[in-house]
Amino acid sequence: WLPAPATTRHPLQPPYPRPYRFLLNEPHKCRGPRPPFLVLLVASRPSDAEGRAAIRRTWGSELAVPGVPLVRLFLTGVHPVFGAELGRLLAEESGAHRDVLQQDFVDTYHNLTLKTLMGLQWVARHCPAARYVLKADSDVFLNVPFLVRRILRPGRPPRRRFALGHVYRGTGPLRNPRIKWFVPRQVYPHRSYPPYCAGPAYVLSGDVAVAAFGAAQELPLLNMEDAFVGLCLRSLGVAVTDGPPGAFNVVRLPYERCRFGRAVVVHRYEPREVLRIWPDFTAENGTCPPWGGWDG
Numbered sequence: 001w002l003p004a005p006a007t008t009r010h011p012l013q014p015p016y017p018r019p020y021r022f023l024l025n026e027p028h029k030c031r032g033p034r035p036p037f038l039v040l041l042v043a044s045r046p047s048d049a050e051g052r053a054a055i056r057r058t059w060g061s062e063l064a065v066p067g068v069p070l071v072r073l074f075l076t077g078v079h080p081v082f083g084a085e086l087g088r089l090l091a092e093e094s095g096a097h098r099d100v101l102q103q104d105f106v107d108t109y110h111n112l113t114l115k116t117l118m119g120l121q122w123v124a125r126h127c128p129a130a131r132y133v134l135k136a137d138s139d140v141f142l143n144v145p146f147l148v149r150r151i152l153r154p155g156r157p158p159r160r161r162f163a164l165g166h167v168y169r170g171t172g173p174l175r176n177p178r179i180k181w182f183v184p185r186q187v188y189p190h191r192s193y194p195p196y197c198a199g200p201a202y203v204l205s206g207d208v209a210v211a212a213f214g215a216a217q218e219l220p221l222l223n224m225e226d227a228f229v230g231l232c233l234r235s236l237g238v239a240v241t242d243g244p245p246g247a248f249n250v251v252r253l254p255y256e257r258c259r260f261g262r263a264v265v266v267h268r269y270e271p272r273e274v275l276r277i278w279p280d281f282t283a284e285n286g287t288c289p290p291w292g293g294w295d296g
């Protein structure tokens, strides 16, 4: 028995670097009078038009924080079966909303890393002056005003070499081939990951987003996008920072106006659930003003 030669790529290892082409791009989105304070990169499935519509109307609004320039972009690949049909629909949607990026890789769970890298490539190429970049999944509740006003704070000097989220420490690859998060030894031979920010939502300063894209060109890719970004940060010598207590929730919490007002993210909220709680969350109401009106 001989180990497979290093040149044979395991099927779960996303092929990279490759000259993936942008099928949909928004190269001018960042050319406002001021660079965006925050670029929201939202991983999305090509078929999930309904989810994108809900996100645009709720947490993904570019007008969420008056006076603070925000840019929202959905990250998609090509549907493994209905690529052509969904491609036409996506192109239409992109024409209407100008917020869809798509590259010509197959859109599957194991290729999520390619999606994140497409987003970072967009920042590196078209928006390197962005102050901060937030990568989010679509199945989250997100409180952008709280993140912007209470944590990142536009009035302060922008942080550099900064990464923020729910930090996993001392974890390693899961080797059970039956689970969704399986990472084969051929893809990642080591037993542990460096500390990294959990995938549902994490923030990088703009310089880190650009540098991480550069670092990714040199590293073997991992099918876990968040752990892979952690590997990029380690190779750059950038430390990860824990969000304030209660801000980055990687498990679902029942909706509570006050608690959600002081959260950046709560995982496992499908867009249609977010639509349902949004009127209450945003209602003018003296108790627990939403969006970080709170000064505690």
Ligand SMILES: *[C@@H]1O[C@H](CO)[C@@H](O)[C@H](O)[C@H]1NC(C)=O
Pocket: 011, 012, 014, 015, 104, 105, 106, 107, 108, 110, 111
């Ligand atoms: C990932 O995308 C590449 C490029 O499109 C494709 O060849 C590969 O089959 C995809 N991998 C998985 C596991 O879907």
Ligand SMILES: *[C@@H]1O[C@H](CO)[C@@H](O)[C@H](O)[C@H]1NC(C)=O
Pocket: 256, 257, 258, 285, 286, 287
């Ligand atoms: C304000 O919000 C609190 C917490 O969700 C709720 O209990 C209360 O009924 C609301 N008040 C009004 C006037 O809507």
